[in-house]
Every structure is written in C-alpha cells, then in structure tokens.
Amino acid sequence: MLDLKYIKENAEAVKANIAARFMTADVDEVIRLYDRRNALITETDELRRRRNENAKSMKGKLEPEERQKLIDEGKGLKEAIAAGESETAKVKEALEEKAIRIPNMAHPDVPVGKEDKNNTEISRSDEPTKFDFKPKDHVKLAENLDLIDFETGAKVSGSKFYFLKNEAVLLDLALTRYAMDILGKHGFTLTITPDIAREEIAAGIGFVPRGDESNIYTLEGTGTCLVGTAEITLGGYYAGDIINLDDGPILMAGLSHCFRREAGAAGQYSKGLYRVHQFTKIEMFVYSKAEDSDELLVKLKEIEEEIFNGLGIPFRVVDTCTGDLGAPAYRKFDLEAWMPGRGERGDWGEVTSASNCTDYQSRRLGIRYREDGKTRHVHTLNGTAVAISRAIIAVLENGQREDGSIAVPEALVPYCGFSEIPAKG
C-alpha cells in the first residue's frame, strides 16, 4: 500500500495515477478516514495518559476515602478508553480496506494506455524464426511426440491440467538447472520455497486471496493458500524484519510450483500450456535500498535477456503501460518470446515479467532497512527467470523441423542429455 501521509499530501497526483491506470479508488474517503483515525488516536492517547497518571498516584498509602475517589475516577477513564479504542479499531479497518485499493504510483516514463497493445516495444533480440514449412503449435507438436497429455490431466485433475511426459520432463528439469546456474553466477541465493503461504503474506505482496476476482486457491480452514508465484514466499521471507542492506541488495531466487485459478480464461491465446492451473517457475526477488531499485530493475531485465538469448529464442522487450501494470508495480518490463504456433501466423507471447514495486509491498509486510540512523521501507523487485511451461512452448515451437523432430537449444543439451527430440512413427 501507499504511505497514508503521502496520499494526503499528494492527493491530486494519486488521483491522476489511479485514472491513468484505469482503476477506481476513493482517495477523498481515504483522507477523511485517515484524519478521523488520527483525531481518535490523539483523543484516546490523552485518556490513557490520564489513566496512567491516576494509577501512579495510587501507589503509596492513602486515606480510604481518597483511594476510593481515585478508583472511581479510574473506572470512568477505563470506560472512555474502551469506547475510544473500539471506535479507532473500526475506523482503522475501514481505512485499511479503502487504502489498499489505491495502486502504486507509476514511473514517469511508463507509457500511458489501457491495454497491452499500448505497451512500448523497447528492444528486440532477433526477428521471428523463419520456417520453410507451416509450423505447428506446441499442442500439436507435443501430441505427435507424446510430450504432454492434456486429456488425462483433465480426467484426473480438471481442465487446464496436464501430464508432462518423456523428453518434456527432462526439458523441464534442464530448464530449471540452466536457469539456476545463471542465477547462481549472478550472486542470487538459490532456494526452493514452500508452495503454500499464509493469506496475510499473499495479501502483503498484493494478491487477493479471497473473492470472485481472486486468482488464488485457498486451503479451507487453514488461513493459507497455494502460491501463485514464489514472489509471495520470497517476499514473505523477511516480513516484519529490519534487514541490513549496507553490503548491497539481497538477491534471492526461488523455485516453486505456481497455482492459478484462471477463472474464465479461455480462447486461442490461452490454449495448451500457455495458461494453466499449475506450472513450475523460477523467480528472482530483490530487496534493495530506495535509490537502487530503478537500476536493479534493468539488471533483472538483462538477466532474463541472458537466459532467453542463451536458449536462442527470439524475443522482444516491452515497457508495460499504466493500464497493464499490476497494482503494486511502479514499472514493469516483459519479455515476449516468439511463438510460431500462436494465433494464425505466430505471435509474441509473454514469457517473463520484471517489476519494481518500490516500497508498496514492503510497507504492508513491514520490511525495512537502516540508513543514516533512520529506518526506511525497502524496495522490492521481482522478475521471472523461467516460467517453465511457457519456456517449453517457445523451445518446442521454435525448434521444430519439417520432419516433426525438435532441435533442443544447445545450452540445454548438457542438462537434458539429448540434442533433439526425434520424430515418432
């Protein structure tokens, strides 16, 4: 969430930002509740001060009637404090509920626009892969080569579940090791995180654990949910802590399974592995000082480029527009890989996403660092190293040959142990 004092002092800018993101949130109501809360705190603190004074004056020996008088006075104060506290709690709750609807401010360079078509392409690794035959999509390729079984996935678990099979399994594991090696080289602490997190941690990261719009599976009666990304668990890692950033930012990499409800998502562009309920992802997460986060976002983007360049998959990088930013993001760069089987003639499809969330997540999670004797909220950044399912789409579709076999990117060969998936039958 945003700093309440900041909202009050910059109400017009906050409103303009909400409008630019095509979101709705009631800034005036937040300010009204904030003022009301502060007035109540001041009042109740004064009552508590009088209670403390009253209690202190009763420590020594007193005449019985004098003591009784003080006790009666204390009883009165006690009631007034209880009333003040319950009113404050009510206002605080209402304030919090309204305030979390206000999105993070956006970087001044973020393109303004409503949908992903307003994203700005800022670079391109290469032109789309050329074929001298009509390329197939990954669903067809995987079916021909017996790599992914969607039908049995649906029977056993429901639609949008799948079994990876045969070489696809080894490809999955190879991509994992490949990415982890690169992240280790860049100084990330490697982790495999829990796949379940407490709901308040997920909420602190900016996910909505409950309700119709939620993309999260909750675990009934436990107060926990399945994670949609390791961003949740890695962001929760230092929740409530004051961390030391004097020796540089903290770089974490986490492998987790990711679970998403994806209610209502369907159609050509979501087919096959592109949008599924469960996949494996390796996520980068960074805790940094405020002044370093812009630079680190570029670094995350560059690591993503390194990973996909290494796979030889053409991609472009887009600067995500205001309407397409998630609420916690201040700026976001996406890598979109060329997917020859996407749409009619092939298309770019999102494979990674790197966001600078500034102090939006850390404020709610209570993660701070010290600087010049003061504590400040850390900046948090997250970026996809590899979302395995989408990377597999790109590998299969770009590596396909006319005879039905698939060339495996050279960088993966040492990890998976084969350089091609041979045509079958």
Add this chain to the structure above:
RNA sequence: GGAGAGAUGCGAGAGUGGUUGAAUCGGGCGGACUCGAAAUCCGUUGUGCCGGUUUCCGGCACCCAGGGUUCGAAUCCCUGUCUCUCCGCCA
C-alpha cells in the same frame, strides 16, 4: 494426532500486580588510556504511532499474537501461533 516445556531488547538471560521500556552479562557505537592494538574504564545503544514551536520536544503503544480480570498487567486467566522434548504416524 497425543503428552509435556517454553516464547522477554541485537544475542544470552533476570523479572515481587504499582518508581520496569525493562536487572545483569555479552555485542554494537562514541570516548578515555596507548605510537598503535589488546586489556581496562566511562558513556551510549529498540520499534511504531499521534501531536507540536519539527537536526528536537511532549504523549501513547509494544515483553509471540488476540481476548479477558483489575483503578493499574511483562507478571493473573482464556484462546491461537510458533519452537523444543517424548510418543504415534509417515516419505
């Protein structure tokens, strides 16, 4: 899942219902001594919120969390969470 023990500041660790935001030791920081260092000695050292005359001052809250008892709770009661030990189950 069952039984028991515990949770206090940066760490270890005291704590009688009322001068306890918290003894003591250690760590950190500042200083003295020293050519320098060690040792020693002295001082200092939490977080959040509200208000103000805003490099500071005042107030409030915080001893795992949430409730309760009381004029007054780190201290008494209840619930939850987590940790440890033992048993059971399990990969």
